[in-house]
Amino acid sequence: MSKAGKKAYSIIRSRILSGDFPPKTHLKEEELTTLCDVSRTPIREALRSLAADYYVEIIPNRGTFVTDWSSDDVEDIFNMRMLLEGYAAQQAVVKATPEDIEELTTYCNNIDLLLSQDGPIDVEAFLAENRLFHRKLWQASGSKRLSALLLRLVAQPVVARTVMAYTRQDIRRKNEHHREIIEAIKAKDSAWARSIMSSHILAARHVYTLAFLDDPS
Amino acid sequence: MSKAGKKAYSIIRSRILSGDFPPKTHLKEEELTTLCDVSRTPIREALRSLAADYYVEIIPNRGTFVTDWSSDDVEDIFNMRMLLEGYAAQQAVVKATPEDIEELTTYCNNIDLLLSQDGPIDVEAFLAENRLFHRKLWQASGSKRLSALLLRLVAQPVVARTVMAYTRQDIRRKNEHHREIIEAIKAKDSAWARSIMSSHILAARHVYTLAFLDDPS
DNA sequence: TTCTTCTATATTGTATACAAAGTTCTTAAA
DNA sequence: TTTAAGAACTTTGTATACAATATAGAAGAA
Structure with missing residues (x-):
């Protein structure tokens, strides 16, 4: 365009x-x-x-x-992300270069830096780093088509809304997942990488569900 | 458009x-x-x-x-199809109506009819029925987004080429898979449905690989 | 000769006018 | 009053003219 x-x-x-x-x-x-x-x-x-x-x-x-979204759509998007991002992580184990790994590590460090600062956490800054981490991983998987597909999936309005619900605790856990994914890549363990990434997305789905779908009256 | x-x-x-x-x-x-x-x-x-x-x-x-395609791209497309069509089959177990199941069965019967006829098999006719079966299953999964994604994936040039390599034996096996998927849906066994669908796509990948990538000199 | 810069050309990007299709409102008949 | 037909209007679809950008080639300097 x-x-x-x-x-x-x-x-x-x-x-x-x-x-x-x-x-x-x-x-x-x-x-x-x-x-x-x-x-x-x-x-x-x-x-x-x-x-x-x-x-x-x-x-x-x-x-x-x-277009209007139903809660089924939300479910769908998370499930598809789980499958495709899991696949991306698995492929990254085979395809990632040392430079890719280093770049991924940088994004983790940046998020830790945000977490270490006092006061309310800068969610926007976290999101930026988080996005960079995920996109870098897609790119490291070596599939342009996979990247394109995922780019469209996460651009969805429902996903854009998810982020508002994150607590400090959630962010800390997410970054731990990121580090574990990097470790799995270093260890050349594709099943591990895939599994952690799937958990990572499912955890995000959980946060979303708690925040928007349940009504704790 | x-x-x-x-x-x-x-x-x-x-x-x-x-x-x-x-x-x-x-x-x-x-x-x-x-x-x-x-x-x-x-x-x-x-x-x-x-x-x-x-x-x-x-x-x-x-x-x-x-765009130009590498063999990595072919691998990618089949792998993504395996994941997403597997997911579609799994969801169809929950969402499919009796009418959906009936329609799927019709397409299987049509393919059997083609197989029962003498002479060289009408590959184009098989493809038409096969396409109808898969699309019906996507639709039965209840996710418009999944359908849209898969529609784009199978529209790929590499996939369009795959079909030329099918033998009568391949088609027979493919239709057996189709019937087994229907059975899994009827039995409300989502893991079975998913597993068969994955095998189904992997078998297609195998046929493609034999026909286009190996060079039996 | 080789490199740079400028000009001419080709190609894509944007605005706008007109055509076709769809929607709504009015009017007339049942 | 309700329904149907048709005209007026709105909105999208298509063609084309002009603007902006990129490419290729020519001319001049090192």
């Missing part, structure tokens, strides 16, 4: 995530041109791209509508 | 699959307009869509290029 299209994509996406465009909303191209200050051509490009990432659904000759 | 865009998508895709547009080819929008007899707007739409399906890669301000 190019300049104007990217701009439109990012503006529309953030409006969807913020709730300005709730599920089922009909996104009209003409209105979006004034919102994004670009012409309809890049707007349409952005909408197609958002559809590829499952943010919206395009019905030919009818229009573009914001 | 709409009328003109779909037309362009299908024409360009078939040219890629046929080898008319080999890997790394620079697909120029202007040239494609004469080939597809539509304007550049739907051509661009088709190219974006082809990029979403990994047929081509778009580099901003540079152009669109046909």
